[in-house]
Each structure stands twice: as C-alpha cells, then as structure tokens.
Amino acid sequence: MNALPISRRGPWAVLRLDPVMLLLLTALMGVGLLVLFSATEHDMGTVWRQGIRLGVGVTAMLVLAQLPPNLLRQWAPWIYAVAVVLLIAVAVAGVGEGAQRWLDLGVIRFQPSEAMKLALPIVVAALLAQRPLPPSTRDLLLCLVLIAVPVALIQSQPDLGTSILVGLSGLCILFLAGLRWRVIFGLGALTLAALPVLWYAMHDYQRNRVLTFLDPERDPLGAGWNIIQSKIAVGSGGLGGKGWTQGSQSHLEFLPEPHTDFIFAVLAEEFGFVGVVLVLSLYGLIILRGFHLASRCRDSFGRLLAGSMMFMFFVYLMVNVGMVSGLLPVVGVPLPLVSYGGTSAATLLAGFGLVMGLHSRRRFMG
C-alpha cells in the first residue's frame, strides 16, 4: 500500500506531523506561558516547570504520532482494560484532598481519569470501526456500556466534571459514527429525564456549585465568590485590558486559582476583549484544523478517534471559558494547553499526536 517513495512525501509526512497544527499549538502554548508568568506573580520557576511539562507533552505527541493505527486498534481492548483497572485502583487506594483522584506510584502521582480520556475514545472508535457504519443497535448498546463503566467510576471519586467529559468523548464518537438522529434525540430526551435522578446522585458540594452557578449572589463570599470575581476580572478588562501583569483582580488575590482554572480571566483582564478574541480565534483555528485533519483520515477508526479528540479539545475550551465568563457552572476543567498543570496538557498533546499520526496515514486502508 505504502507506494509513494519517501522523497515525495516531504519531511513533515515523514515525521507524521502537520506543520500548520504545530505552528498553531506552539503559538497557543507561548501565549499560555506568557499569561502564566503574570498569573503566578512573575514566578519564573513555575513558568519553567510548565515549559518542561509542555516539553514532555510534545514528546508524547511526537511518539504517539508514530504509532501505527493498526497497533492502536489491536491494543484498544487492553488499553481500555488497564485504564479501568487503574480507576478501580484509585477507588481502593487513591489519594487526594476530599476526593480520591490521584494514584501515587512513588515516582509520580497521576490521575487515571486522564488516561481514560484517551482510552475510552480509542476503544469505542476501534469497536465501531470493525463494522460498517452507522452502528447496529447491538454495537450501540455495547458502546454505551463501555462508556458507562468509567463514567460511573470517575463520578464516584467524586469528579462530576471529568466523568461528564469522559462520557462525552465516547458519545461524540457515536455521533460521528452516524448514530441516527432519532436515536440522538431519544438519548437527549432520556438524559433530560434523568437529570432529576442525577441531582439526587450528586454530592452536596456539586449541587452547591450548580445552585451557585444559577445565582452566584446567593453566597457572594462563599461559593459564589469565584464566579463573581472572575466576571469582575473579565469585565474590568474592557477593550484593551489593563496590561500584562497589571490585573488587579488576579494580582491582589481576588481571583481564585489565577494560574490554573481561572487563567483565562487573567488573560481577559490584562489583554481585554482584543486578547480574548485573538486567543479564542487561535483555539478556533486549532479545532478547525483538527477537524480538517480528522475528516481526511481514510479509515473510519482514524476519523472517529481523531474527530473525538478534537471535539473534546473544543469541549474543554467551552467548559473552561464558559465557567470563567459565568456561562457555565464552576467545574475543575483547566484551560487546554494554557492552565498550569502537567497531566491535562500531556493528555491533550498526546491526543494531538494521535490526530496527526492518524491523518498522516490517510492512505492506509483497514
């Protein structure tokens, strides 16, 4: 199959990378480090640490881009099984303040739920790609079970935000796989009907977050504080912003978590609407480019998996920026590739590696 000689494929194809995507990602990570410098009160140490993490992530991206998709497909059940076992391990022996989310392996601590963000799409995409699309009812039900297991495990940590996101990554593949609209609407209606049940299944702090989201002034010094202060930071930024490192909301500690979950508020405060539009555009371009790459994969495994990766990237963006601007409740979702933190960035970059790797083999037939 691999008929074309290397010399005609060009260096990027050899590296199995997309230069446009690389450029966009580099620009975004650069902006992210710039804002992080301000959000951490000029702490170069933190900026360096984040830079190193991003470097690790980029390495993972390069490695995963080389991974033959067939191998991934064959391993899919095992990858998924390992991720589920890790989640169970967290439930049994996990660590963390309040919620058990972390697994301490001695050398590193990591969140198995992050691994699941990759593992679930892989297994669902692999399953659906085995048979013609759209999927049969039997496959659909099988997929729903594959999705439900990790969602339930993550929700029990408890981590509502991540469990919803993981579930979405699986459902997104079903959608791309051509799930019939009437099934989609049926599931949607079912979800709406299940909301009251979900409400009772939620922990008190989760309910509080929802209530506070609906009316932040309910508890302005407590649970509503984050939303109110974030909106003040964003709104006071105005058109041009207060200037880099000049944001009073973030630097005087009114803004909570300025370097992690609320880093977009720092950006909005210091660079204003202009900065917001530029960064959102950058994200938009990355997502569109990602969809473009995904849709051009020749086999459905690649299309489904890459499409799901890009869609989730978009969802993280929406959830985080929606939270910062008061459109969505406060859930602990970092701003993709910008918030301080290694796990999230590594997972995302690994995802981009998969997308680019899948795309580079678009001639490959299943």
Place this chain on the structure above:
Amino acid sequence: MLKLTTQRIRDEASEQRLTRRRFQVLIGLVVLALLALGGRFAYLQLGAHEQYAARAEENRIRLRALPPNRGLILDRRGRVLAENRPAYRLVVVPERTQGLNETIDRLSTLVSISERERERFQVQRVRSSPFESLILKSSLSEDEVARLAIERHHIDGVEIEPYLQRFYPYGDSLAHVVGYVGRIDQRDLERLDSDRYRAATHVGKTGVERHFEARLHGEPGLERVETNAQGRVLRVLERSSPQPGQDLTLSIDIDLQRSAIEFLGEQAGAIVMLDIHTGETLALVSHPGFDPNAFVHGIAQDDYDALLSNPRRPLFNRFLFGGYEPGSTIKPFLALAGLEYGVITPDTRVFSSGAYQLPGHQREYRDWRRGGHGWVDLELALAESVNVYFYQLAVELGIDRISRELALFGFGRKTGLDLPGEGQGVLPTQSWKRAQFGQPWYPGETVITGIGQGFTVVTPLQLAHATAALAGRGQTATPSLVGLGEPVRMVIHDDWIWDAVYQGMAAVMHGPSGTARGVADLMATEVAGKTGTAQVFGRPDEDEESEDQVREELPVHLRNHALFVGFAPLDAPAIALSVVVEHGGGGASVAAPVAAALIARAQELGY
C-alpha cells in the same frame, strides 16, 4: 448470497460521506459556540465594562480611617494633666490565625489574658469582618512585649501594635475633674458621629474628657489603600492626615489642687476654689479620688466592685453633685436679705438666751452655746454664729423672701460649670414643699432654714459660687474650667449692706470671739469666712464648737459634716472657696483650718 454479504461489505465512500456530514455539523457547532463565547465576552468587557471596572476598584481600594491624636489637657501653668503615651497592644486577625481559640490559648501562656479581655474580644468579633485586626490585650508590659516578640513569628495572625494610650500623670488627685476615657461601648456608638469615630477605640466617659470630647477628639484622617482579597494593605494610594484634637488648658492649678488634697488628709470631702472675677476654678477637689488610669482599658470587675463598695465612696463626685445642708454657711446670705428687706440693720440687737421659741409654740430651738450669747448685733451674730439671731431673722423674713435671696446667689440651680452631671441642690419654697410632699410649709421649718438646716441642700460648687458672688458685691462669673467667664451681676445690694456682712465674716476669722478665730492670723491679708456644720444625725440645732464636745464619742459616719465658705483678701476679694469635710465634726475646728491653709497656699502661688 451477494445481497446477504453486502450488508457485511463496507462501503467506504458512503461511510466517509456520513462522517463528513457529521463533521460539518460539529464544525457548525464549534463556530456557533465560539461566536457565542465571543458575544459573551463582548457583553462583559464592552457592554458591562463600566460596571465591572467599578466593582474591581471597589474590591481593590479601601478607605482606612486614621485615629487622630487626642488633645492634651494642661493645667493653667502648662503642666500636663492628661497625655498620650506610646504603648503596645496585642491584636489578632481572626482570618489569618490557625484556629482562633487555639491561638488565644497559646497567647495566654505568654501573657495573662483575663476572662473580661476574652469576652471583649468576642464582642468585637461579632461586629467586625474576619480580616479586621481586633484588640486582644492593651497596655502590654515590657516583659510581655519581649515574650511575645520572640514567639510571635510562630503564631499566625498575631501582631504587636504600637498605639497611644491616654495617661493621667496626677492619677486620683484630678480624677473627678479631668475624668477619663474608656473603650467605646454600645451606648457611645449610638450617640457618636460614626464618621468622626471610625478609627477611634476610646471616648471621654466622664469629667473634662467627656465635656470637651468634641474639642479633644480631633478629626480622623483617611487613607485610600490598596488591599488584597485578604484585606492586607499593600500600599497607600492617598492619605489625608488626621487633625489632632485641640489641647485644653484648664483653670486648675495642680499645685493648689494637690495642696488642697493634702490639707484634707485622710478626711473625705470637697473643696472648690474660684477666681471671683473670671469664675476660673483654681482647685476642684472631691476626696478620696480614684485612679482614672485603671479605667482607660477597662477596670477589672473586682477592682470596680471594691471602688463601689468602699464606704468612703471614691467614685462619688462630691463637689459637683454632693448634696449637703449648708448649715451656718447660709447665715451671711440671710443677713443680706434681712438688711435688704429692712428686717434688720447692722445695729439690730437680739438677745440670745440659749434657745428660741416660736410665739405660741412649745418647741425650743437652741443656740449651740449653752446659755446663749447674750445681746448680739449682726457682726457678733455672724462672728459667733448665733443661732437665735438667725432663727428670728428667718422667721421675720419668711421662707419666700429667704428663697428669693438664695436663688439670686444661684442656689437651687446648676452653676453652669463645664463638667457633665452637675447637681442642683434644693432651694425650698412653700410651693416647692406642696409640690414635693403635698404639705403646707410649717413655721418651724422657716426657723431651721435660718441656720441652714431642714430642706435646703447645696453642692460645694454652689456654695463657692455663691460666696464668690457675695465677695464680688453681687457680681462674679460662671464657674469654668476652660476659658474666662464674663462677670455677671447676680445680686444688687447697697454697698453698706455688703460691707456689714463682710464685717461680720471678717470677725469670724479675726474677731476676738469669731468661730474661726486664730486660724488665719498668720496670713498676709485678712480673710472673710463663715463656718458651718451640717447635721448627719440628730437634732437640728447644734453648731460649731459644741460639736467637738458633744459628738466626739460618736462613730465617724454619724458625725456631722464640717463646712466653711470664705474669700480673700478681705479688702480686695480675689478668690472664694468652699470646704466640706464629711463627718469632720465642727466647721470651725475642722473645715476652717483647711480653708485657711489653702488660702495661704493660694496667696503664696499669687492668686
């Protein structure tokens, strides 16, 4: 066969078309969502920018009040009676502690923290935000500061804060005049202007500190400060300095004040000395006093209870609202009325047989000297304090004319001294008695009014003020602690009337049979005076010299009060005074020597 397998055979092209369409849907969704986000930010950052910018400023900028330095209180020669001394206090910011109760417990191992201090801390806590620093203990000793300084860095949310603490260097000798400041309490909060007191912890509670609060307090300054979310001040953006309170110079001469207290010795009593022309109070004594410094940071309950239950009543301001029968010190004023109304002349002679009876009544009103004084004119009647003379004079004047005369001298109403809570005494009249008791005025009551007994009640301040008016031939100024009063004509009599009474009062001091003869003999100038004894217990007809003989065996608290009024020098009156020695016995033997010594001291000091 073929048809069966087509289901199984993949149609790559159609699958790709299917996913392509789905990708298009997702791309549409993404674009719409990003536009919606953009719209949201346009609303927040462009539409509602002003509102959020204002809220960011509100967040960032806080107004902080700076307490003004309280004005000093000085005596007439510039000696400091109330000052502000640097001190240290222990403050706690509840929000920054690792557990408030644990922190306080830990601190109490370093400095003693009383239950009361803990309580007060909790009261403050209720009224403040968790970021505010609250006072846990004031007035730390050097040892405590040293101990805390070592440990403080291991205890979060605790600071040692310098401040200025009110201090009264003369302690109990001026407590009833200067008063004291104390912690602002709930009642104070209701009456004080919250803007002026936003940074204040203390306010004048009694005395000059209270009366002149508005002048002493000053105006607080304001700082616009930038704070972080924890309320910690990061920098000062703008500052208007506090305006210190005005210094206040009192008319008191601290030397004279302390001499007066020294002359009273162990005895409880009151002394008021006035400048006749200006109304300035040179000495204002209520003895025993108390240490006002104990009240500045809240006196311990035990100590306060001890002050309250002390039988000598140190907290009671005798010169200001102590009510005493004037006794014979009333006699010069009665004499003035008698002369004015023509009831007597200076030469009118009355025979004192030792007792007086109202026509048609059995009851005898006695002279203090057994057997009486014989024939006496006005001068001798005053000099020897002849009761019968004044019984008769009172009866002939009638209670209403007596009251009219006494009212001219300010009895029965406040003098207007610039201190809070002045008493006004009682000036009885027929209508007063009917209103008060629903009874008519009985003639016998007029008789004893002639010697200052019965219903009449005066304060030492009123006595001194009336004496000043007498010395000034009816003219003196309102008693004052701050500033000079304008002379006011209170009473109009012909000069011969004043001279006749002065002559009698001089004879009290210098006459061969004067009740206070001898006590003023060594003085540079002549003195006019009148002794008196206010009964505490027993019959309403005893007086000066008899006291010592008759009542010496009585327990102290049943002994009579000794009184004296007087002025000096006789020929050009400058100062007037009143002396009350509680349970001292006779005015002549106890109060007059104190008065004479004080007048001598005043003259030494140039008054």
